[in-house]
Amino acid sequence: MGAPIGEPPSRPAGPPAAGEADRGATGPSGSPDAEAVRAAVAAAARGLSVTGEAFFRNLVLHLAQAIGADYVVAGELLPGDSQVRSLAFCLDGALQENVTYGLAGTPCAGVLSGRTCAWNGGVQEAFPADAMLGDLGAHAYVGTPLRDTAGKPVGLLAALFRRPQPDFATASALLEIFAARAGAELQRQQHERESVAARERLALALWSSDLTFWDWDLRAGRAVVDDRWARMLGFEPDELQPDWSVLVGRAHPEDREHLLRTTREQLAHGPHLDVTYRLQAKDGSWVWVRSRAKVVERDARGEPLRVVGTNRDVTAEKRLEEQLLHSQKMEAVGQLAGGVAHDFNNLLTSILSAAEFAAESLPAGAPALEDIAIVREAGQRAAQLTRQLLAFARRQPLEPQVVDLRASLVATEKLLRRMLGEDVELVVWPDAELWPVRLDPAQFQQVIVNLAVNARAAMPGGGQLTVEAHDATLDAAAAAALDLAPGDYVHVLVTDTGHGMAPEVLERVFEPFFTTREPGKGTGLGLASAYGTVAQAGGQLRAESAPGVGSVFHIYLPRCHETPPAASAPPPAEPGARGGGETVLLVEDDPLVLQVNGRGLQARGYRVLPCRDPEEALARAAEAGPIDLLVTDVVMPRLSGPDLARRVGEARRGLRVLFVSGYSGGRLAGSARRRFLAKPFTPDELAERVREALDGPP
Numbered sequence: 259m260g261a262p263i264g265e266p267p268s269r270p271a272g273p274p275a276a277g278e279a280d281r282g283a284t285g286p287s288g289s290p291d292a293e294a295v296r297a298a299v300a301a302a303a304r305g306l307s308v309t310g311e312a313f314f315r316n317l318v319l320h321l322a323q324a325i326g327a328d329y330v331v332a333g334e335l336l337p338g339d340s341q342v343r344s345l346a347f348c349l350d351g352a353l354q355e356n357v358t359y360g361l362a363g364t365p366c367a368g369v370l371s372g373r374t375c376a377w378n379g380g381v382q383e384a385f386p387a388d389a390m391l392g393d394l395g396a397h398a399y400v401g402t403p404l405r406d407t408a409g410k411p412v413g414l415l416a417a418l419f420r421r422p423q424p425d426f427a428t429a430s431a432l433l434e435i436f437a438a439r440a441g442a443e444l445q446r447q448q449h450e451r452e453s454v455a456a457r458e459r460l461a462l463a464l465w466s467s468d469l470t471f472w473d474w475d476l477r478a479g480r481a482v483v484d485d486r487w488a489r490m491l492g493f494e495p496d497e498l499q500p501d502w503s504v505l506v507g508r509a510h511p512e513d514r515e516h517l518l519r520t521t522r523e524q525l526a527h528g529p530h531l532d533v534t535y536r537l538q539a540k541d542g543s544w545v546w547v548r549s550r551a552k553v554v555e556r557d558a559r560g561e562p563l564r565v566v567g568t569n570r571d572v573t574a575e576k577r578l579e580e581q582l583l584h585s586q587k588m589e590a591v592g593q594l595a596g597g598v599a600h601d602f603n604n605l606l607t608s609i610l611s612a613a614e615f616a617a618e619s620l621p622a623g624a625p626a627l628e629d630i631a632i633v634r635e636a637g638q639r640a641a642q643l644t645r646q647l648l649a650f651a652r653r654q655p656l657e658p659q660v661v662d663l664r665a666s667l668v669a670t671e672k673l674l675r676r677m678l679g680e681d682v683e684l685v686v687w688p689d690a691e692l693w694p695v696r697l698d699p700a701q702f703q704q705v706i707v708n709l710a711v712n713a714r715a716a717m718p719g720g721g722q723l724t725v726e727a728h729d730a731t732l733d734a735a736a737a738a739a740l741d742l743a744p745g746d747y748v749h750v751l752v753t754d755t756g757h758g759m760a761p762e763v764l765e766r767v768f769e770p771f772f773t774t775r776e777p778g779k780g781t782g783l784g785l786a787s788a789y790g791t792v793a794q795a796g797g798q799l800r801a802e803s804a805p806g807v808g809s810v811f812h813i814y815l816p817r818c819h820e821t822p823p824a825a826s827a828p829p830p831a832e833p834g835a836r837g838g839g840e841t842v843l844l845v846e847d848d849p850l851v852l853q854v855n856g857r858g859l860q861a862r863g864y865r866v867l868p869c870r871d872p873e874e875a876l877a878r879a880a881e882a883g884p885i886d887l888l889v890t891d892v893v894m895p896r897l898s899g900p901d902l903a904r905r906v907g908e909a910r911r912g913l914r915v916l917f918v919s920g921y922s923g924g925r926l927a928g929s930a931r932r933r934f935l936a937k938p939f940t941p942d943e944l945a946e947r948v949r950e951a952l953d954g955p956p
Contacts, residue, residue: 379422603920681720716756858941
């Protein structure tokens, strides 16, 4: 029969054990007599009324008795057509463990080619490679294929005898008779296994895809659902009735009409349903659900009777979608704010410079000096507004450095205490050791101050403000929720005990010019600039709040693997530093700014070559004599300041450059950032930076 996979069954010695089927009575030749055959066939027919494993066990036992065989096997051809697995295996009237064996070199290979095969004797000699024939002591063999409804062999039914058999006519006929019924049963079992496997694959697919399955009977108004449907909403399966009315009742009030209308319209006009809505979970929270389904039965009028579909929790996707929309909105507002700040800074530069010139032209004590002082103060306040706009737009000029955040927070504590007043308890509690971060320390201090000002306004009757900081490592899930990359961060928390914020306020809290304060008591730029500053440092600022429970602002700043430098005092500046006749190529596309900057530099001892655009600057650079310094705006049409500096520098090696701009638009990198002066500025501030640029390295 071929070498089995696993141990061959042992052959019991002696008479059959109690309860085992006796082999049929045989005549002198060893073949069963007619009466015994009829009795065995009748018993076999009665035993084959069952299905499943019992069918094949009964079959081999009764066949062995009917034809007097020592060994009967019913086997299934396995995929690949090279092996057979026994379905039932009878030896000397007793059932044995099932085995799997190879077909090569066995008489079963001929049977599974599609025909009945028989060897009255000498079967071992005919198949010397079949070790099982020798183990069983078989001399005769007869087998017939089991076929499916298409006539394809799917298994076999075979009998072996220890003695040669003179005639296989009866045995062959019986095998073929029962093979028809056995083939049908085998095909039924195969279909059943395939059905079970398909259901298991479907269950696995639903499990792995977080889908819940439902089958909705519209006539009865009820649905059959799996257990995960209830658990998706936090219920146990027996706590939530699968009724359409229950589902509609748990729908969010804002989504209920949408759910009803979409379901009605889609089921009436098409085969599919696809609707997304919110359902209330057991704990009161709202779960976003997407239902997708297909109509599988309609009545004669085309009305849907039965719909089968799935539900999926898409809450996380909705949150990511909201984060993306919020980020896009903030980016769009930031673009607008940056552009407005750029143009406004040009105006302020002209206003502040003109005020400076007017003050210089008046004698001490002149009444007009008071008016000029008011203009200056208003200009400086406007400049602070533009800096906040640029901070929100993440375009303010920064001087990032490696910072010990604990030391920075401790240093800010004194400023916060003076600002908050005695009725607000301040607790500054950073961990003893924090990872270094890279940011502009002055801008970060302003972030903390802005958050503290916001907290103070939320606690008119006093309260507590807590500033904490600790190291935090974000895994992929936590980082994705914050729109950050996984890794190490320093987490700063600013917590107040104020009146808190309603959801609609919290949604807009970082928008520029959005404020809940009375007119004249806030610009609405404090939190917006804090958001932009943190984002520009590669971090994230988030807020959580609810009415009556206060607010918590979370700042995440990426860890820097460098060591903070030792603190050192900056060298004192020299106000109004004067020139010594050096030539300055001044490029500015705003006529007023060009005029006041040129006038200020000329008044302080510099020779100025004013240019209204990059093309004029290139022409003058090609014609003029020595040029000691290029002072250029960064953002200009057709050619940016850095590109202009590179073009001029190709012809004038070693040319020093000073960039100025209302915002750099991300066009400056590396050492160019150190040679940058942010608008608005006064003539004295411009002269100081020009002097530094001339005296410093190229």
